Amino acid sequence: MIIKLKDKIHCTGCSACCDICPVNAITMQSNNEGFLYPNINEDICIKCGKCMKICNKTNDKEIFAKPVKVYAAINKDKEKLLKSSSGGLFSVIADYILSQNGMIAGCIFDENLIARHIVTDKPDLINKMRGSKYVQSDTTHVYQRIASLLREGKKILFTGTPCQVAGLKAYLGHIPENLITIDLVCHGVPSPGLLEKHIKWRQSKLKGKIIGLSFRNKSRINKGTYYLMKLSCENKTQYIYSWQDPYFQAFLQGQDLRESCYTCPYAKTERVGDITLADYWTASDLHPSLNCKNGVSLLLINTINGQKILSCVKNKLDIIPTFIDEAVKSQGNLIHPCSRPQIRDSIFQNIDNIGYDKWANSYFYSSGYIKSKILCSIGSCITPEFRKKLKRIISSK
Ligand SMILES: Cc1cc2nc3c(=O)[nH]c(=O)nc-3n(C[C@H](O)[C@H](O)[C@H](O)COP(=O)(O)OP(=O)(O)OC[C@H]3O[C@@H](n4cnc5c(N)ncnc54)[C@H](O)[C@@H]3O)c2cc1C
Ligand code: SF4
Ligand code: SF4
Numbered sequence: 001m002i003i004k005l006k007d008k009i010h011c012t013g014c015s016a017c018c019d020i021c022p023v024n025a026i027t028m029q030s031n032n033e034g035f036l037y038p039n040i041n042e043d044i045c046i047k048c049g050k051c052m053k054i055c056n057k058t059n060d061k062e063i064f065a066k067p068v069k070v071y072a073a074i075n076k077d078k079e080k081l082l083k084s085s086s087g088g089l090f091s092v093i094a095d096y097i098l099s100q101n102g103m104i105a106g107c108i109f110d111e112n113l114i115a116r117h118i119v120t121d122k123p124d125l126i127n128k129m130r131g132s133k134y135v136q137s138d139t140t141h142v143y144q145r146i147a148s149l150l151r152e153g154k155k156i157l158f159t160g161t162p163c164q165v166a167g168l169k170a171y172l173g174h175i176p177e178n179l180i181t182i183d184l185v186c187h188g189v190p191s192p193g194l195l196e197k198h199i200k201w202r203q204s205k206l207k208g209k210i211i212g213l214s215f216r217n218k219s220r221i222n223k224g225t226y227y228l229m230k231l232s233c234e235n236k237t238q239y240i241y242s243w244q245d246p247y248f249q250a251f252l253q254g255q256d257l258r259e260s261c262y263t264c265p266y267a268k269t270e271r272v273g274d275i276t277l278a279d280y281w282t283a284s285d286l287h288p289s290l291n292c293k294n295g296v297s298l299l300l301i302n303t304i305n306g307q308k309i310l311s312c313v314k315n316k317l318d319i320i321p322t323f324i325d326e327a328v329k330s331q332g333n334l335i336h337p338c339s340r341p342q343i344r345d346s347i348f349q350n351i352d353n354i355g356y357d358k359w360a361n362s363y364f365y366s367s368g369y370i371k372s373k374i375l376c377s378i379g380s381c382i383t384p385e386f387r388k389k390l391k392r393i394i395s396s397k
């Protein structure tokens with residue numbers, strides 16, 4: 001039998017094939033762009049075909065469900081809301097599962113600022129799961145651990161990108177009652193290798209080791225952005241708006257995403273999780289009765305399991321039914337993947353050729369950065385309406 005996994009364009013890096021291999025012949029290895037891909041050790045492989053079978057299952061029609069209810073929702077606990085990326089829904093659901101003696105699987109930055117999935121019931125580690133990390137998280141061997149905990153009868157909440165939820169479901173082969181899954185509406189992920197280079201570049205500018213990184217800090221929320229990066233060193237903290245950061249901009253513009261993200265099979269309204277969470281940028285216009293100032297989530301309930309969870313946490317939320325047709329207007333990744341810009345052909349090669357420092361510094365001479373800087377400098381002196389008009393004029397130039 002010839003063992004062939006998905007090609008580079010379609011492999012999401014979910015790592016289900018690696019976890020299922022009975023002889024540990026598969027390891028996830030960094031490619032030249034810094035993304036993890038499975039690598040088969042032919043000397044160990046016994047040609048059982050399990051990896052191929054599981055990989056094909058990650059796209060099975062049966063794992064998708066149509067949302068049955070759609071809401072705008074906000075965690076009433078202000079402290080947790082302010083530490084979350086959007087409406088703090090993950091924390092509400094995680095707290096409930098913990099109260100049922102369950103465990104939570106989600107993404108943290110480890111001590112080396114590498115994003116990885118862990119399974120835990122320790123509140124300090126669950127706190128670290130809060131906040132979107134705009135980089136691919138390493139899920140290697142997490143599905144194995146979840147499967148064994150589920151067999152012991154533990155209730156498990158798994159949260160992650162849709163391809164990770166699909167990887168878990170394919171690995172398990174069936175959906176146990178004690179598993180609850182949350183998928184995120186997903187723009188795509190840059191590579192861990194690129195973030196590592198970025199952190200080194202920022203450290204050299206800061207002249208200190210970065211020990212904490214948040215992409216969605218809310219401490220300047222009144223100034224009207226949720227895309228504020230917070231870098232914490234031992235004795236200083238720096239706040240950087242997304243337009244001031246080359247890594248953040250490349251991510252938001254979809255220039256450096258994993259190849260599979262541009263043809264993502266999960267970028268549609270049918271979802272793989274029991275529950276789907278997303279930002280809900282237009283909620284304040286559609287639902288003026290909700291106080292969306294500190295963040296609001298779009299919440300899709302896709303299964304009966306999802307409905308049961310919502311009924312248990314509803315009293316912890318400010319929640320209002322909303323319309324999927326309206327939500328998709330501000331949420332493109334609910335209906336299509338990000339388009340692949342031409343710059344994606346050369347961005348990683350370019351960074352390799354000229355070095356990360358030179359690539360990152362060149363961003364500050366780009367027209368995009370200069371336009372944002374002009375807008376920002378005059379932004380504080382003018383009305384929001386005039387600012388919007390000006391933005392339109394500058395963007396059309
Ligand atoms: C890479 C990425 C891309 C996203 N793209 C979009 C988008 O295009 N549109 C949109 O509306 N929303 C997107 N989101 C989701 C959004 O940013 C919020 O995560 C979501 O609204 C939930 O927010 P919250 O306030 O409930 O919880 P939070 O507490 O902020 O959510 C944290 C949850 O996200 C998980 N998580 C964090 N980083 C990662 C990661 N790198 N990989 C896997 N899981 C992770 C954690 O495990 C935790 O469960 C994206 C999130 C990520 C991580
Ligand atoms: S199972 Fe996941 S990681 Fe393995 S080849 Fe398929 S998509 Fe890639
Ligand atoms: S064919 Fe079987 S032994 Fe070989 S890599 Fe795949 S799962 Fe492992």
Ligand code: SF4
Binds near residue numbers: 188258
């Ligand atoms: S865009 Fe699709 S393939 Fe890429 S990380 Fe998100 S869910 Fe996975």
